[in-house]
Amino acid sequence: MSVQTEGTDTAGEPAVRKARPAGPPSGEDRGSRSSHRAAAPYLLLLPALLATLVLLGWPLVKNGMLSFQNLNPRQLIQHLTEWNGIDNYKEVLTGSDFWHVVERSLVFTVINVALIMVLGTLIGLLLARLGRKMRLLLMIGLVLAWAMPIIAATTVYQWLFAQRFGVVNWVLDKLGWHSMAGYNWFGTQTSTFSVVILLLVWESIPFVAINLYAATTTIPRELYEAAALDGAGAWKSFTSVTFPFLKPFLYSTTFLEVIWIFKAFPQIFAINEGGPDHLTETLPIYAFVQGVGNQHFGVGAAISFLTVLVLLVMTSYYLRMVLKQEEDEL
Amino acid sequence: MKRSLFGRIWPNATAVVLFAGLVFPVYWMFATAFKPTGDIISENPVWFPTHLTFSHFQKAVDADNFWTLVGNSVTVTVCSVLISLVIALFAAFALARLRFKGRRGLIVTFMLAQMAPWEVMIIAIYMIVRDADMLDSLVPLTAFYAVMVLPLTVLTLRGYVAAVPKELEESAMVDGCTRTQAFVKVIFPLLAPGLMATSLFGFITAWNEFPLVLILNKANDKQTLPLWLSQFQTAFGDDWGATMAASSLFALPILILFIFLQRKAVSGLTDGAVKG
Numbered sequence: 001m002s003v004q005t006e007g008t009d010t011a012g013e014p015a016v017r018k019a020r021p022a023g024p025p026s027g028e029d030r031g032s033r034s035s036h037r038a039a040a041p042y043l044l045l046l047p048a049l050l051a052t053l054v055l056l057g058w059p060l061v062k063n064g065m066l067s068f069q070n071l072n073p074r075q076l077i078q079h080l081t082e083w084n085g086i087d088n089y090k091e092v093l094t095g096s097d098f099w100h101v102v103e104r105s106l107v108f109t110v111i112n113v114a115l116i117m118v119l120g121t122l123i124g125l126l127l128a129r130l131g132r133k134m135r136l137l138l139m140i141g142l143v144l145a146w147a148m149p150i151i152a153a154t155t156v157y158q159w160l161f162a163q164r165f166g167v168v169n170w171v172l173d174k175l176g177w178h179s180m181a182g183y184n185w186f187g188t189q190t191s192t193f194s195v196v197i198l199l200l201v202w203e204s205i206p207f208v209a210i211n212l213y214a215a216t217t218t219i220p221r222e223l224y225e226a227a228a229l230d231g232a233g234a235w236k237s238f239t240s241v242t243f244p245f246l247k248p249f250l251y252s253t254t255f256l257e258v259i260w261i262f263k264a265f266p267q268i269f270a271i272n273e274g275g276p277d278h279l280t281e282t283l284p285i286y287a288f289v290q291g292v293g294n295q296h297f298g299v300g301a302a303i304s305f306l307t308v309l310v311l312l313v314m315t316s317y318y319l320r321m322v323l324k325q326e327e328d329e330l
Numbered sequence: 331m332k333r334s335l336f337g338r339i340w341p342n343a344t345a346v347v348l349f350a351g352l353v354f355p356v357y358w359m360f361a362t363a364f365k366p367t368g369d370i371i372s373e374n375p376v377w378f379p380t381h382l383t384f385s386h387f388q389k390a391v392d393a394d395n396f397w398t399l400v401g402n403s404v405t406v407t408v409c410s411v412l413i414s415l416v417i418a419l420f421a422a423f424a425l426a427r428l429r430f431k432g433r434r435g436l437i438v439t440f441m442l443a444q445m446a447p448w449e450v451m452i453i454a455i456y457m458i459v460r461d462a463d464m465l466d467s468l469v470p471l472t473a474f475y476a477v478m479v480l481p482l483t484v485l486t487l488r489g490y491v492a493a494v495p496k497e498l499e500e501s502a503m504v505d506g507c508t509r510t511q512a513f514v515k516v517i518f519p520l521l522a523p524g525l526m527a528t529s530l531f532g533f534i535t536a537w538n539e540f541p542l543v544l545i546l547n548k549a550n551d552k553q554t555l556p557l558w559l560s561q562f563q564t565a566f567g568d569d570w571g572a573t574m575a576a577s578s579l580f581a582l583p584i585l586i587l588f589i590f591l592q593r594k595a596v597s598g599l600t601d602g603a604v605k606g
Binding site: 038040041042044045047048049051052055056058059060062063066079123126129130131134135137138140141142143144145146147148149150151152153154155156157158159160162164165167170202205206259263264265266269270283284287288291292297300301304307308311315319322323 | 341342344345346348349350351352353355356358359362370371372374375417418420421423424425428430433436438439440441442443445446447449450451452453454455456457458461473474476477480481484534537538540541544545555556559560562563568570573574576577578580581584585587588589
């Protein structure tokens with residue numbers, strides 16, 4: 001691998017340079033730094049900050065502005081800006097649809113995250129317990145599921161759960177559940193959600209399991225030996241050594257999963273476009289369907305803004321922790 | 331510590347069952363893509379295809395604009411990843427190595443930006459791109475994808491830069507290198523695995539991106555593969571052979587890249603430094 005040869009090069013270079021008279025050691029000498037040196041970090045960061053500000057910051061601000069506008073196809077085509085105060089928010093918040101969708105999104109997130117965290121943790125612990133060969137086998141399975149592109153996965157799940165010739169219906173029929181032969185999975189809310197949840201769990205478990213396994217390998221062996229000397233059994237050493245060690249990891253992963261699941265878009269949209277009858281729309285899909293599908297862009301922007309708000313509330317505890325932790329570390 | 335027979339068997343048995351469950355959707359995609367139509371629409375599934383056919387792949391490749399869309403996807407993905415790597419490398423170096431006012435705030439900014447809910451900002455992005463008269467163009471897509479992967483790239487690279495021992499850089503500077511030379515000659519080569527690992531996640535994000543291209547690029551020859559694939563299924567209806575062939579073609583580059591780069595990325599930064 002190229003890194004190793006490059007690595008040798010770097011080690012070779014100082015030897016050559018030593019022949020030259022060494023220049024003034026400028027690195028540590030803070031006093032003599034000219035002013036462009038002091039500006040260096042900001043110049044280095046400028047492109048990244050500018051790009052983030054223009055392409056992430058501006059859309060956020062724009063989203064806020066749009067949510068106070070009356071923006072329907074007529075205004076869109078004629079490039080009109082019609083401010084309408086908080087009408088969009090009034091419309092959204094007083095309708096019953098929005099609250100149904102919020103409730104559905106929350107339940108959807110909780111179910112998914114609980115399944116992903118529990119199963120992912122169990123598989124991660126299993127990885128730690130397996131022998132080399134079996135661990136490699138399971139790793140390959142996890143990596144394949146992880147790497148599968150989302151839209152490829154959604155089409156495969158549509159095929160697995162296809163009404164005719166779908167392999168899932170065939171298996172259920174053979175297992176004795178004969179009413180499932182020819183069952184239309186995308187015909188009801190519960191069944192569509194079941195497919196979406198299975199897809200999301202399948203796709204998300206590898207991240208949790210592989211990282212959790214990596215975290216367990218950093219637990220010092222001595223801790224287990226000490227626990228064993230104190231007479232701890234398998235369960236006791238899990239609760240007193242493994243779990244406390246993994247707790248911070250589990251904590252942050254749970255919140256990351258909450259964010260990812262809550263804003264999941266392609267999985268739900270590509271599987272059934274929020275159907276049947278809008279019954280599997282979560283907040284991001286609802287904003288898209290109202291805003292773009294029905295061309296009520298202002299209303300859609302208001303829903304988007306509220307979605308971000310819900311997300312912020314859900315993750316505020318974690319965000320606070322991130323901020324605090326950074327302060328302590330730096 | 332000897333474990334009972336049961337204690338030795340159940341983890342392995344569970345692992346095999348899990349492996350089968352995890353791999354089955356991927357396997358079924360490829361298997362269906364290679365099966366003759368008669369085996370796909372059969373009352374009993376053909377678990378292991380014996381007669382292989384490439385006709386489904388032919389059909390997928392012959393679909394309108396297929397190669398244009400491959401070109402679009404590759405262009406957008408590669409350009410956005412490269413752009414974000416370059417921009418992020420500057421930022422990561424500053425954040426990892428230099429001390430300055432506002433550093434902490436900036437790191438937190440990138441951490442928050444990493445969680446940005448792009449999926450719900452698409453309406454605003456649509457308006458901005460439309461007002462700039464750049465709908466149906468690959469430029470905004472590339473720019474937005476670059477920024478989508480930028481925060482993670484900065485934060486990950488920052489870790490890799492910080493992991494290069496400061497002494498290596500300092501000794502180069504004592505030996506007469508300028509800070510820039512020290513970076514190019516000492517740190518950059520050691521960063522190669524980090525750059526690869528980081529680009530992997532960029533590639534996946536950009537290759538997969540769906541909501542933004544869904545709303546921005548309606549013209550058939552300006553779309554990317556995810557959008558095409560999601561419509562391929564709608565357009566071809568029950569032709570699962572062709573749909574799975576299309577999915578396979580779309581998934582294959584990422585599966586290969588993932589398996590290839592994951593190993594490279596893990597094989598260590600430290601090897602290089604220690605062996606040197």
